[in-house]
Amino acid sequence: MTTHRVAKDVSSLELADYQRAVRVLLRNPLITDAYPDRGSLPLVRRWADQLRTDLHETLGYRLVTTANTARLLRVQDELDVTRPARTRTDRPFDRRRYAYLVLTLATLGRSGTQIALSELAESVGADATRVDGLGLDTENKPHRDAFVDAVAWLEARGALALADGSAADWANNPDRAEALYDIDREIVFALYRPSRVLQHLRSVTALLGSDHGFAQGQETQRKAAARRARRLVLERPVVYYADASESIRGQLRHASLAEDLERLTGQSVERRAEGVAIIDTSGRLSDVRFPSGGTPSQAALLLSARIARHVAEDAPPRLPAPTAAERDEAVAARIDAGLPVRGVLGELSEPEPTRPQATAETAAYPFVTDAWLGSAMKELNDAYGAAFAVAWRGDPGRLLREAVDLLASLRLVAKVEGGVLALPLLARYRGTTAEVRPRRKAATLFDIEDVS
Incomplete structure (x- = not known):
């Protein structure tokens, strides 16, 4: 059995720089020329080959790079409501904003190189009327505000660039104001990479990682459990042994887990009697700092x-x-309650994958x-x-x-x-x-x- 060594080809003098690239990518799964800043894309591109190998072998993640983007495709093991999309005023997105965001991406995917905000709103509104209880009425100020928040989220990531006018003015008075945007199609396509055909799904749980019922050998199962254990420690503030399956508990207690994650991220892994946690001393890995200001x-x-x-x-x-399974079930029920069943193609719907309990x-x-x-x-x-x-x-x-x-x-x-x-x-x-x-x-x- 061969064991993958993290950062195998990175010298000790360059290890800190490589770990900084890892932290930037884990915190920002989409990186562009300007997002999250001008220095992140060159940093990630410099280490792209090593990142691609380490992130796949260690976590099961896939790194896709293009001329102007780097996109980390994660494996989602559980439903997480703690990291919502946020407006520029730091308010979490609600259902309407999420719906407008996805419909806006769909419109941009079939658009040219420029689009007026009113034209974009008209196209999104036409699609929104097909979703029960949604709609986009440009005469309705809360609807306009929600739509502009979705557009601003895309603008912050470079998918849209304001060429003329003002979205805020349009939101306040659409009859007298307008905004014109340039569309970066490369970023649009990097952003929207669904792992399933959404019209075939009957539950959000189908988007979670699973073994899809395939027969697996003992070594393959061990490797999958090790990857999932590392992902849990990396993605959660803390992983409690009592909240994990027996196979995952064994991997959480294995010395290699701490060694791999510490060499990958540059952060220390703390193991106590109750569980395991990464201690983010850099302040650049976690998306929520605690304690913090405010x-x-x-x-x-x-x-x-x-x-x-x-x-x-x-x-x-x-x-x-509540167990992890019970938490997932409760969150899934809330999300599935908003699923537009009218858009689901019953004859093509995928059965929910078998997930180990x-x-x-x-x-x-x-x-x-x-x-x-x-x-x-x-x-x-x-x-x-x-x-x-x-x-x-x-x-x-x-x-x-x-x-x-x-x-x-x-x-x-x-x-x-x-x-x-x-x-x-x-x-x-x-x-x-x-x-x-x-x-x-x-x-x-x-x-x-x-x-x-």
């Missing part, structure tokens, strides 16, 4: 310390956490009630509200929801009916303290120190 993140950090102390001192009751260990975690969380957030607001942004200070309920959502996305807590479960990684922040410094007239200073 009131929701600050409140989430303070709340995590309160929860950890409550668990240690009050020993609340323990409840089992994880036999997870039974694990129970401390249960923290919604009432306790609400009381804790009120106390935090009273103690540190002077350091919170004004928009959040008067709405502790909304701040609590945002803080809990952030903690859940980081797998520090698991949301359940009536409260949350405190997961093991939360203990990392049990010694967090905060100091509110005197406020300046133009800014709020909020310093957080982790003394754990």
Whole structure:
């Protein structure tokens, strides 16, 4: 049996530069001349051959490069709602914006080299009327805003380049304003690379990685399990042993996993009794930094310390956490509820692939009630509200929801009916303290120190 060695042909002097290319590509699966910046595409192209080999052998990912793009085609093992597309004001896309984004890509794929925004809206609107409950009414301001958000997302990645006019002016008054865009068809086609014919699918789960029922030898299965274990550690904030199947648990505990990922990314892999996590000391691998600036993140950090102390001192009751399969099932049900069944070709629909069911260990975690969380957030607001942004200070309920959502996305807590479960990684922040410094007239200073 031969074992692949990560970065085999990279010298020790160049390893840091290669690892920087890996981190850039993992964080930005589409890279163009200008996105995410001018230096990323030359960096990735320099290491393209080694990246292509390592990412495939280690993770099962495929790197596709063209003259002006680099596209990383990932394998999706589970449904993830923690990394949505976002508007330029950092608001997550809703269903309408996602639908307009895909329909806009479809229109651009059959367009020439330029298109007016009103023409693009007309074409997308014609397609949108075929989807029950969607539509695109250019007389409707929320519809125009959602459409312009989708266009702006494509513009940020270089698929569209504004040649004249203003999309914001068109959104405010489409009768008196217009915008003209140049279309980069290479980027359009790099962006939209579906792995399945969507009209043949009856569930979003068909887009997830699977063995498709093929018979596999023992060595092939071991290699597939090793790749999936590496992907989980790379893609999740933390992987708990209790949340993985027996075959994956074995791979998570294997010494080669940490060695491969550390040499690939340049980040350290931390293994504890409960699970495994990559520690992103560079701040350039994770798409969400924690702790970070902003009131929701600050409140989430303070709340995590309160929860950890409550668990240690009050020993609340323990409840089992939802398994990965149960989480996927719940998310799939929400997504499938919006599937335009009228567009699915029943006679050509693909059967859902056979996916191995994880036999997870039974694990129970401390249960923290919604009432306790609400009381804790009120106390935090009273103690540190002077350091919170004004928009959040008067709405502790909304701040609590945002803080809990952030903690859940980081797998520090698991949301359940009536409260949350405190997961093991939360203990990392049990010694967090905060100091509110005197406020300046133009800014709020909020310093957080982790003394754990």
